[in-house]
Amino acid sequence: MPLAVFNQSLARILYQEQRFGLLGCDQTPVSSSCTNPGGIGSDRTGTAPLPAGSSSGTPVLGTKNGDAAIVERYSEEGATLLKNDQSALPLTGLNDGDVLVTGANANHLVADPTNEASTGFIDRDAINPLQQLKEFSGKPGAFQFAPANDPTGYPVPSSALSRSNSTVTGNLARTGPGAGNDSSLDFTSVSAAGQLAPGVYSWTGYVYVPTTDTYTFAVQQSASVAAGNVTVTLDGTTRTLANAANVYGATTPGTPTNAGYTEPLLTNRTFSAGSLTGGTFHPITITFNNDTAGAASFRFAYSRAQGDIDDAAAAGRGKKAAIVFVNDGVGAVSTTPNPDVPGTTISAPVQLSDASNKLVSAVAAANPNTIVVMNTANPVLMPWFDNVKSVLEMWFAGQEGGTSTARLLLGLANPGGHSSMTWPKNATDTLWGYNEPAGALYPGSPGGRHPERLNGNGGCTVPTGSTATCPAATGTVESEGIYAGYRYFDKLGITPQIPFGYGLSYTTFGYSNLSVAPKTDGTVDVSFDVKNTGTRAGDEAAQVYVGPGPDHAGIQQATKALRGFQRVSLDPGETRHLTITLDQRSFQYWDETTQQWLDNYGSRRIWVGDSSAGANLPLTATTTPIPAGSGAQAPVGGTVPATLSLSLGTPAAFGAFTPGITKDYTAATTATVVSTAGDGTLSVSDPSSVATGHLVNGTFSLPQPLQAGATSPAGNGGAFAPVGGSANPTTLLSYAGPVSNDPVSIAFKQHIDATDALRTGAYSKTLTFTLSTTNP
Numbered sequence: 001m002p003l004a005v006f007n008q009s010l011a012r013i014l015y016q017e018q019r020f021g022l023l024g025c026d027q028t029p030v031s032s033s034c035t036n037p038g039g040i041g042s043d044r045t046g047t048a049p050l051p052a053g054s055s056s057g058t059p060v061l062g063t064k065n066g067d068a069a070i071v072e073r074y075s076e077e078g079a080t081l082l083k084n085d086q087s088a089l090p091l092t093g094l095n096d097g098d099v100l101v102t103g104a105n106a107n108h109l110v111a112d113p114t115n116e117a118s119t120g121f122i123d124r125d126a127i128n129p130l131q132q133l134k135e136f137s138g139k140p141g142a143f144q145f146a147p148a149n150d151p152t153g154y155p156v157p158s159s160a161l162s163r164s165n166s167t168v169t170g171n172l173a174r175t176g177p178g179a180g181n182d183s184s185l186d187f188t189s190v191s192a193a194g195q196l197a198p199g200v201y202s203w204t205g206y207v208y209v210p211t212t213d214t215y216t217f218a219v220q221q222s223a224s225v226a227a228g229n230v231t232v233t234l235d236g237t238t239r240t241l242a243n244a245a246n247v248y249g250a251t252t253p254g255t256p257t258n259a260g261y262t263e264p265l266l267t268n269r270t271f272s273a274g275s276l277t278g279g280t281f282h283p284i285t286i287t288f289n290n291d292t293a294g295a296a297s298f299r300f301a302y303s304r305a306q307g308d309i310d311d312a313a314a315a316g317r318g319k320k321a322a323i324v325f326v327n328d329g330v331g332a333v334s335t336t337p338n339p340d341v342p343g344t345t346i347s348a349p350v351q352l353s354d355a356s357n358k359l360v361s362a363v364a365a366a367n368p369n370t371i372v373v374m375n376t377a378n379p380v381l382m383p384w385f386d387n388v389k390s391v392l393e394m395w396f397a398g399q400e401g402g403t404s405t406a407r408l409l410l411g412l413a414n415p416g417g418h419s420s421m422t423w424p425k426n427a428t429d430t431l432w433g434y435n436e437p438a439g440a441l442y443p444g445s446p447g448g449r450h451p452e453r454l455n456g457n458g459g460c461t462v463p464t465g466s467t468a469t470c471p472a473a474t475g476t477v478e479s480e481g482i483y484a485g486y487r488y489f490d491k492l493g494i495t496p497q498i499p500f501g502y503g504l505s506y507t508t509f510g511y512s513n514l515s516v517a518p519k520t521d522g523t524v525d526v527s528f529d530v531k532n533t534g535t536r537a538g539d540e541a542a543q544v545y546v547g548p549g550p551d552h553a554g555i556q557q558a559t560k561a562l563r564g565f566q567r568v569s570l571d572p573g574e575t576r577h578l579t580i581t582l583d584q585r586s587f588q589y590w591d592e593t594t595q596q597w598l599d600n601y602g603s604r605r606i607w608v609g610d611s612s613a614g615a616n617l618p619l620t621a622t623t624t625p626i627p628a629g630s631g632a633q634a635p636v637g638g639t640v641p642a643t644l645s646l647s648l649g650t651p652a653a654f655g656a657f658t659p660g661i662t663k664d665y666t667a668a669t670t671a672t673v674v675s676t677a678g679d680g681t682l683s684v685s686d687p688s689s690v691a692t693g694h695l696v697n698g699t700f701s702l703p704q705p706l707q708a709g710a711t712s713p714a715g716n717g718g719a720f721a722p723v724g725g726s727a728n729p730t731t732l733l734s735y736a737g738p739v740s741n742d743p744v745s746i747a748f749k750q751h752i753d754a755t756d757a758l759r760t761g762a763y764s765k766t767l768t769f770t771l772s773t774t775n776p
Helices: 003-019 064-078 129-137 307-316 354-366 401-410 486-492
Strands: 080-084 099-102 143-146 172-175 180-182 199-209 213-222 230-234 266-276 280-290 298-304 321-327 333-337 345-351 370-375 390-393 509-518 524-532 538-546 561-570 575-582 588-591 596-599 603-609 617-622 644-648 663-675 680-686 706-711 730-735 739-752 768-772
Touching (some): 099 129, 099 354, 143 307, 509 644, 524 538, 524 603, 538 575, 680 739
Antiparallel strands (some): 524 575, 538 561, 538 603, 588 596, 663 739, 680 768
């Protein structure tokens, strides 16, 4: 790399750090020319805090409030909504006790995995999603927090405390100030018992273990009380207390505690008691010496590997919604059993810790309206995906992640991120772990699994019969050629969990009026309309994909390749006409013989849409450049851009179903179809994997399938038919040619038998209507 390129890259980084006030000067004494002594500092506290700046209006870089507003917006715009069945998000109309919140990154913010400047300032990192959900909702009582997989833990309950080793008395004996019996050791500024006055306190008795589990005990105290002023003896052994482990990577410390659940800034130290057998009593002595001049906090808590998960699930049962926070930090694994060699493993996509997956599954089994919030570095396997309503990926949310996460969950902000990676559904759905058919990628390509394609996979086990070889520990053999990422999934027909480029919003978007215009300079303009078809403002990432060009021997070409995209903000009902210019490289391939890029224009398939799988507005067009200055003819005429446009009217509603009476209920909506294609099909499908084709009410579904039919002046259709799933949509109308503003009447029929069991509440489904063509 030329030194000039290196210096330019370094200058970009330093310039941005200077803009945000992160650079400083550490001279002692401070030079008179220093405007920001200390900068961030190694502990990220900032020895000379930035000026506060205005808390409203246009954010000002280099001020604490200005920088915070900017990074909060970055976090919100990058958040990716991966699933949102039945519009489970955003949370609205909340009352006290409506929502369960659980998981370690609910009351501990995962800002960044490192301990570097990008993590932000410690005081901002301590502002967690749970705290902000209570603040911004205006309904702090709506959110009940149940610690699970969390270093804070529950105060040890009275059911686990005893002064007897044979019968549970529900308390420990206290000596010192206020001597007596305490049913809970939760003495903080935010607990009912309040803080402890100066003095030496001692509690003795037994911890009763009702069920066998793995136990971790925690003591939390005011930072003004010295660490040595607290001792815990369990089973006759004085336990060593260590600072609670980090929730994620080198950051997100488990100590001190955070607001939102208990008093913030308490020193949190823990010890593991290991597996304790159910039905046993364990002698315990706890001492706390408050030798300060005023009241101090003290808390004795515990965590149980399985018991906390069970309690969280029980707490979520019957609530309006349950939010489970998980991350790919502690306990996450990136291996899976080797299908070819029993007893060995192969590298795999990241899997959340077993405890995290158990927590999500348990809560989802108890509450059908479970929402999962993730902080991960990369795509992870989600074995519970079909059983939850919503999945919000916050990635590394930055120092304002507590605020941005809460605002997104409450609908005060709208997620607009689209995944830049493909999310596999199975552990072996990778370019190194998938069992490829021979010749699947190119003539003669070896079949089987290909561990050589993964960097750092040295020492791997090659399956019998495979021609793959294990690379050096830091080597990679890119035998897949151009088929990486989504291109690999497309080429082999692997269905991902989440496709490349995918991301939902709290509003909806439609695409129409696609046209392609080659230019004299070899570039190609792709133009189309994007419309916000929903009821609130939102961002869409419009993406342009290009199919393969004419075949050339020995040349790999992707099934479709992303060649351009544009993010656009739209108000409700707003339509924006976009033109994305594709450069020459979009229509070239690399020729190894001549060591240069060669043109490959000609007839190509062009798609636009919201992801690699959702690019559903196709057009086949010539991409050959227009010769510059050729010919002398001057034709006069017009063009009709390729258009497939579908607009839906007011959603259909059946009204009330009457139990115990056999009846066919009907509902209707309308649509308007514009198509310039040679043929067209209007279809409807139910994308949900839960009771596909049936209306649902929580975990209940109607026994009889939902039926749909449609009529219009220009289309052929009309008969009712059951609504199918995404793989077998139900055809409503077919068109033999182009139509403009064809008014469509869509009818639904729901049969109810007298013996059908109906559950109180609303039955519904969100259906997908598709206008498609085979002859654009």
